[in-house]
Amino acid sequence: MATNVRNLKNPSGDEKPLAIALGGLGIIWGIVLGGLKLAPLFGGDDQHVPVNPVALVVGIVKGRVVLGGSEAVSITVLGAVLALVATVVAVQVTSRRAQKKGRAIVPNAKYMASKSDIASMSGKSTGAASQRMGLKLGEGAAPGVLLGKELRTGQPVYADYETLLTQLWAARRGKTSTQVLPQILSAPGGVITSSNKRDTVDDSLAGRQAVGEVFVFDPQRIWTKEEPDWFFDPLDFIRRRSVDEWDAAATGLARLFRDDAGLSEGNKDMFSEGGQRLVAGWLLAACCENLPITELVLWAGAETDKEPVELLRRHGWHRKADALQAQYELTSRTRSGVFANAQQMVAALEHEVPGQWVTPSVGKRRFDADAFIADSQQGGRPTMYLLSKEGPTSASALTLALLVTLMDAAEEYGESQPGGRLPVPLVCPLDEAANTVKWGELANKYSHYGSRSIIITTILQSFTQAKRIWGEDPTRDMLTNSCVVYGGGIKDERFLSELSAFIGDHEEHRTSRSSDGTWGKSSRSTSIAEKRTLTVSELQALPFGVMVVIPQKAAPMLVESVPWWERDFEPAIAEAMAK
Secondary structure (H helix, E strand, O other): OOOOOOOOOOOOOHHHHHHHHHHHHHHHHHHHHHHHHHHHHHHHOOOOOOOHHHHHHHHHHHOOOOOHHHHHHHHHHHOOOOHHHHHHHHHHHHHHHOOOOOOOOOOHHHHOOOHHHOOOOOOOHHHHHHHHHOOOOOOOOOEEEEEEOOOOOOEEEOOOOOOOOEEEOOOOOHHHHHHHHHHHHHOOEEEEEEEEOOHHHHHHHHHHHHOOOEEEOOOOOOOOOOOEEEEOOHHHHOOOOHHHHHHHHHHHHHHHHHHOOOOOOOOHHHHHHHHHHHHHHHHHHHHOOOOOHHHHHHHOOOOOOOOHHHHHHOOHHHEEEEHHHHHHOOHHHHHHHHHHHHHHHOOHHHHOOOOOOOOOOOOEEOOHHHHHHHHOOOOOOOOEEEEOOOOOOOOOHHHHHHHHHHHHHHHHHHHHHHHHHOOEEEEEEEHHHHHHHHOOOOOHHHOOOHOOOOEEEEEHHHHHHHHHHHHHHHHHHHHOEEEEEOOOOOOOHHHHHHHHHHHOOOEEEEEEEEEEOOOOEEEEEEEEEEEEEEOOHHOOOOOOEEEEEOOOOOEEEEEEEOOOOOOOOOOOHHHHHHH
């Protein structure tokens, strides 16, 4: 029958029982010897007590060493004291092991990252990187994104403000409390974060309000049922550019609506392509005529109404008008298919509540993405919460449009600065990214956002989920161009097999003992076996609170996560959170 090598440090198992037996005899001898030495304190004889255990036994047998009542009392008292001390020590050791989550369960940390690897992720190293990049973090600010503590050494592990992150966690593994919320609360400047639940806002709103202006974009009433006092017009994605770039911007915005509808990756047919051209033309027409974006719903339901074409001609966009008119002049069956795709892309605009968040009305202030980014770089620390969830009334297309508008504004602001980067990092933990912000270009941004200090953390439920949104190759590009964090619990054998292979193997020494049957004569042999450091089953069953971290410039390591309530934050945030 096959034997599991990882459980066989010493396959013969001979030494352990022998060591226990010898240790027990040693303890008994120590108690008897100590009791006899201390017997005079209890009224016993002050006698010579041999230290040699053989001589001691011979002395007792021949009567040279008296073992009377006082000696028995002394031995009993000493034994009780030692038992009490042993109990206290055992309790303390057990308590400490319980506090160090996973250290006893995952011993293979010692085979992974070296001391120099761990040091490269220290606060000192990441702080030096921030200085090299000329970042303005402020007094007392964290030197980078704190991921947790290395499991073996307890050293804090940071990702610097040039490193993007891709994190994969199964549900209810602590990603929000140990990763998302700490990033939000410790960010040195602006924060943009997404979620499909209200807990992120509930647990961090007070802290962020203490240091800057806060916006909660909630078009599905996940956090509040109150009507907003501000609005974001997705058409500002177009208007913030020079007029001669409006047509290209309209195409880019239409692509976002297509991404969110799931019609981009693997859907290059004429219907989805035609649907995107329709939406792009409508967006440009609405922008030129200063119409609300909800007008697109009416146009999507009227295959023969060419009002958008007429508006484009009126504003001088003749080539765009011709291209849009061509979609209206398709055969009836083809046109219906194209319009059906366009309707799917703008479905988020059909409902009344999301419309309140994206259309102007009396008393509402217009959100300015460029002003938000400028504030984050000029001493302010604004926060944007993007809330949306899956379902028939999903408004994730709108949260995506707002996210990308902010990302474009940040990218352009950075280009205007020395070194082409934001002086104050923009921290962007995107929780449930595959549900809340299905940005088709996200994988491409991973190749250069780090150099711009736009620090995105994309948090996913599985590799399979990511492939459905971005495709396999772009997803692998994201992993390649980022620090990868695996939080455990994912049941995906292919992904875990690759992760296990990436972590690699180690050499393990095994000792065996053999005997020729003669008393006292035995031989020992040592062999070296190659063992997978973390198997698929071990990765799937990773202890709660333990993460595998794969840095870009260091070996993989095991890291203990630290929830936000066990961390230290600046006084203003800490005081606000305590109320």
